[in-house]
Amino acid sequence: MYAIEVDNLTKIYGKGETAVTAIAEAALQVKPGELVAILGPSGSGKTTLLTSIGLINKPTHGTVVIDGTAVADEGWKSGIDLKRMRQEKLGFIFQAHNLIPFLTAQENVMIALEINNMTKSEAKSRATELLTSLNLGHRLGNYPSALSGGEAQRVAIARALANQTQGDPGR
Ligand SMILES: Nc1ncnc2c1ncn2[C@@H]1O[C@H](COP(=O)(O)OP(=O)(O)OP(=O)(O)O)[C@@H](O)[C@H]1O
Ligand SMILES: [Mg+2]
Structure with a gap:
């Protein structure tokens, strides 16, 4: 298939x-x-x-x-x-990052997990793990306006990967 x-x-x-x-x-x-x-x-x-x-x-x-x-x-x-x-x-990374401007990098990833019923504390540790694996462990608390273009795209990649469990080294 x-x-x-x-x-x-x-x-x-x-x-x-x-x-x-x-x-x-x-x-x-x-x-x-x-x-x-x-x-x-x-x-x-x-x-x-x-x-x-x-x-x-x-x-x-x-x-x-x-x-x-x-x-x-x-x-x-x-x-x-x-x-x-x-x-x-589906995981989708947009041409423009489309991060939510009033949420931090970490919260932008957490929200994708929380809408799939993950608890806040689980979502927080999973988001931290993913962002750290994309070399953004030092930018968890930054808002999108305080990220570089490439950093913002990596947060969007983390968000797209958040609910993916198969073949994901972050898990
Ligand atoms: N919402 C829209 N309304 C009308 N035309 C549109 C709309 N979105 C895209 N188009 C047109 O459809 C065509 C394909 O656009 P699309 O955005 O899919 O191209 P693309 O290959 O992604 O381009 P790029 O490499 O510049 O991102 C273009 O001619 C574009 O002008
Ligand atoms: Mg395009």
Whole structure:
């Protein structure tokens, strides 16, 4: 079984004369454990493809299957709990870090764990462990505005990894 299967995926932004076809009939299959890089010029649709697979950008047409569950088929499939799928199956690092500005680095990672019902003290130690493994042990209490661009992206990486337990050296 594939971890991710995409077929015939099309995303059109807008309508009529201003419509932009960002991706057209894309197909992609990713095996569990496989590392895939998507390359292409600016504006070629990479973010659109990844946000569609990440369940935060509704495709116009086509199918998306995540870990055997068909989540999109001509729009989101009905009866699929997208929020739960995002929480349990996906980690997403945004092009802009999208950290919550009024939470510290540590709290930005903790919140991803607490919404999955981890206790505050467990979340705190897991967040500390992850951030330390990304060389941010000295920046736990910094707000995003007091982090460098690369540090903020590493906090976003820690947040994306927070709920991942398989194959994660942090656990
Ligand atoms: N919300 C939107 N509304 C309208 N058009 C959009 C929207 N988002 C992206 N586009 C257009 O869709 C196309 C693909 O954009 P996308 O962001 O997926 O590109 P990208 O490959 O990630 O580019 P970059 O390398 O610059 O990040 C571009 O032409 C862009 O202008
Ligand atoms: Mg992009």
